[in-house]
Amino acid sequence: MADPGAGRYAPSPSGDLHLGNLRTALLAWAFARSTGRRFVVRIDDLDRVRPGAERRQLEDLAAIGVDWDGPVVRQSERLPLYEAAIDRLTAGGLTYECYCTRREIQKAATAPHGPMGAYPGTCRGLSASERTRLRAEGRPAALRLRATATEFEVNDDLHGRYRGPVDDVVLRRGDGVPAYNLAVVVDDAALGVDQVVRGDDLLPSTPRQAYLATLLGLPVPRYAHVPLVLNPEGRRLAKRDGAVTLTDRQELGNTPEEVVAALAASLGYTATSSSELLSHFDPLLLPREPWTLDVNGLLQHSGCP
Numbered sequence: 597m598a599d600p601g602a603g604r605y606a607p608s609p610s611g612d613l614h615l616g617n618l619r620t621a622l623l624a625w626a627f628a629r630s631t632g633r634r635f636v637v638r639i640d641d642l643d644r645v646r647p648g649a650e651r652r653q654l655e656d657l658a659a660i661g662v663d664w665d666g667p668v669v670r671q672s673e674r675l676p677l678y679e680a681a682i683d684r685l686t687a688g689g690l691t692y693e694c695y696c697t698r699r700e701i702q703k704a705a706t707a708p709h710g711p712m713g714a715y716p717g718t719c720r721g722l723s724a725s726e727r728t729r730l731r732a733e734g735r736p737a738a739l740r741l742r743a744t745a746t747e748f749e750v751n752d753d754l755h756g757r758y759r760g761p762v763d764d765v766v767l768r769r770g771d772g773v774p775a776y777n778l779a780v781v782v783d784d785a786a787l788g789v790d791q792v793v794r795g796d797d798l799l800p801s802t803p804r805q806a807y808l809a810t811l812l813g814l815p816v817p818r819y820a821h822v823p824l825v826l827n828p829e830g831r832r833l834a835k836r837d838g839a840v841t842l843t844d845r846q847e848l849g850n851t852p853e854e855v856v857a858a859l860a861a862s863l864g865y866t867a868t869s870s871s872e873l874l875s876h877f878d879p880l881l882l883p884r885e886p887w888t889l890d891v892n893g894l895l896q897h898s899g900c901p
């Protein structure tokens with residue numbers, strides 16, 4: 597039988613998941629399950645890791661009825677995969693060392709030419725002797741992609757065709773850790789992930805990732821960037837917005853079923869379990885606007901019979 601493909605949820609273990617994260621996880625799960633795909637949970641732990649966060653995140657996912665196939669995958673255990681991909685790009689002449697400091701890049705990136713925030717290619721043409729001199733100054737070298745395009749187009753199930761800038765992204769940071777954009781691309785392909793559902797704040801980085809996949813000869817997944825959850829001030833929901841984690845809600849007397857019901861209601865469904873949501877789920881009917889969460893309203897609502 598052909599591989600049905602896979603969807604995924606890939607949290608960073610930097611703290612507890614809030615209702616916006618849980619809603620995106622529920623959506624990614626429903627997209628995958630409603631299309632017969634496997635569902636993978638991957639811990640993107642190359643960066644900020646808070647002890648205990650991974651365990652609590654997995655418990656919260658299970659509590660709202662998000663299940664997954666196979667063992668949980670951790671990026672920190674897959675470094676050789678990323679190095680192999682970097683080696684392939686290097687063998688193809690598609691990388692170079694960058695000695696710029698963060699401050700130098702910020703200064704250069706505000707120059708009037710080139711896309712906003714893009715790396716201006718300062719170190720692209722360094723000679724061997726210049727590299728030796730910079731190394732002798734004790735500067736750590738990051739490794740960058742030598743991009744051969746400036747734009748790339750992706751298809752998104754909710755946003756349609758989306759074209760965005762690609763630049764010389766960092767592949768390996770100055771501290772030797774593989775960069776997020778590279779790790780994500782390598783992992784999605786290695787895990788058979790062909791459907792990426794995530795918050796629409798990540799849409800602008802998608803052309804970079806799809807372009808990188810193409811250079812590596814990897815398939816580009818289907819994308820669906822879903823609207824975020826906002827606080828009443830219109831900003832992206834954050835921990836400081838009050839009782840926004842599952843634990844917070846349970847301390848206020850909410851059951852996981854009530855939290856699922858609130859998340860489902862925000863998506864236009866009446867459901868108190870993930871399986872009930874799944875039985876009615878239609879990606880085409882998803883709201884295209886962000887959900888503004890009134891934390892106090894959620895509490896009152898759940899108190900009603």
Ligand SMILES: [Zn+2]
Pocket residue numbers: 693694695696717718719720
């Ligand atoms: Zn540089």
